[in-house]
Amino acid sequence: MIRSMPPGGEPLRHDDSVVVEQVEDELCLYRPQSSDVAVLNPTAADIWALVDGKSSARQIATQLARTYAQCADGIAVEVESVLSDLAERGFLVRD
Amino acid sequence: LIPDPGLDAELLGVSVRLRVPPHLVDEIGRQLAPLGFGGRAATAAEVLEIAVRQDDRGFRATTSAGTELRDDDPVAIAVAALTAELVTGSPCFCVHAGVVAHAGRAWVVPGTSGHGKTTLTAALVKAGFGYISDEVLAIDRVSHAVYPFRRPLALSHDVWPLLGLDAALRPDPGRERLVAPAVLGSGGEADRVTDIVLTCRDGSTPSVSALPRASAVTALLEHSFNHYRDPDSSFRVAVETARHANVWLARYDDAPGLARLLMDRVRLA
Numbered sequence: 001m002i003r004s005m006p007p008g009g010e011p012l013r014h015d016d017s018v019v020v021e022q023v024e025d026e027l028c029l030y031r032p033q034s035s036d037v038a039v040l041n042p043t044a045a046d047i048w049a050l051v052d053g054k055s056s057a058r059q060i061a062t063q064l065a066r067t068y069a070q071c072a073d074g075i076a077v078e079v080e081s082v083l084s085d086l087a088e089r090g091f092l093v094r095d
Numbered sequence: 096l097i098p099d100p101g102l103d104a105e106l107l108g109v110s111v112r113l114r115v116p117p118h119l120v121d122e123i124g125r126q127l128a129p130l131g132f133g134g135r136a137a138t139a140a141e142v143l144e145i146a147v148r149q150d151d152r153g154f155r156a157t158t159s160a161g162t163e164l165r166d167d168d169p170v171a172i173a174v175a176a177l178t179a180e181l182v183t184g185s186p187c188f189c190v191h192a193g194v195v196a197h198a199g200r201a202w203v204v205p206g207t208s209g210h211g212k213t214t215l216t217a218a219l220v221k222a223g224f225g226y227i228s229d230e231v232l233a234i235d236r237v238s239h240a241v242y243p244f245r246r247p248l249a250l251s252h253d254v255w256p257l258l259g260l261d262a263a264l265r266p267d268p269g270r271e272r273l274v275a276p277a278v279l280g281s282g283g284e285a286d287r288v289t290d291i292v293l294t295c296r297d298g299s300t301p302s303v304s305a306l307p308r309a310s311a312v313t314a315l316l317e318h319s320f321n322h323y324r325d326p327d328s329s330f331r332v333a334v335e336t337a338r339h340a341n342v343w344l345a346r347y348d349d350a351p352g353l354a355r356l357l358m359d360r361v362r363l364a
Contacts, residue, residue, distance in 0.1 A: 023308050
């Protein structure tokens with residue numbers, strides 16, 4: 001079960017206010033309302049890039065697994081963790 | 096009513112007039128000269144006025160936010176009021192940090208009060224870096240130039256011997272005394288931030304290791320005084336500053352030891 005997804009499984013999307021800047025290998029997200037900064041490593045940045053308001057966490061994990069040539073089950077844990085954290089902090093929202 | 100005499104300066108992008116009791120104008124002007132007071136009168140259309148007044152309980156100044164500051168030292172009051180007004184009111188992106196310079200490069204140590212930032216800044220100046228500020232990194236939001244804020248440093252009883260300062264002037268335990276920057280070393284000039292040092296005072300032998308540049312973005316915003324004035328611009332200035340700087344993690348115990356290590360590194364570079 002992917003914790004970041006509610007029972008209905010609605011996908012997440014980027015909060016409109018988030019400002020994004022790449023700094024070397026890492027992606028910096030800034031949320032002006034809370035002055036919160038999230039620094040994403042390359043894997044977390046890939047997860048962020050796959051969040052499109054349509055894909056479920058499972059679909060994101062599957063797509064990422066294909067990119068990294070790894071098992072989706074293993075990657076799902078990391079996807080879950082990243083999505084949960086970013087949703088809790090308001091960088092990701094549900095419609 | 097004739098207003099008290101004014102001491103003018105341009106600080107952190109703001110024209111400031113400090114009104115002080117007439118009998119103290121020379122003394123306060125002399126002590127605040129490293130900040131830029133004592134030059135020509137402010138000509139800007141808008142001038143921030145700060146008044147230091149004397150009453151039977153000592154000296155006081157009231158900030159525009161309504162906070163009343165009190166001390167028995169008029170210079171300490173002037174410095175505290177100036178700092179409080181400017182770090183929030185400056186159009187620059189202002190970060191709580193010590194700033195020193197070497198060969199035109201600005202070295203920045205972000206940190207909050209009470210964690211040894213002023214002591215480390217003083218130790219860096221003693222070790223040969225030029226003094227820019229013990230309190231604020233002020234970056235122009237357009238040019239990214241660094242503004243100096245060379246206020247006197249408030250050093251406590253405990254750090255006095257660490258820095259080898261004159262024992263006869265050592266403040267009482269639990270007290271601080273303002274020290275003119277020239278007592279520690281020379282003033283510094285730098286155009287841009289080139290090195291950001293994130294410190295961890297964990298009792299280690301001094302060591303410095305490289306960190307990813309992105310880690311400085313978080314540090315600069317976390318320690319910013321006025322990011323809320325223009326959050327978008329603040330984030331972009333923090334990102335641009337981090338992109339062009341070396342970012343270091345410094346572990347240390349005593350400030351002079353770390354200062355010597357950093358000076359050795361810049362001399363070898």
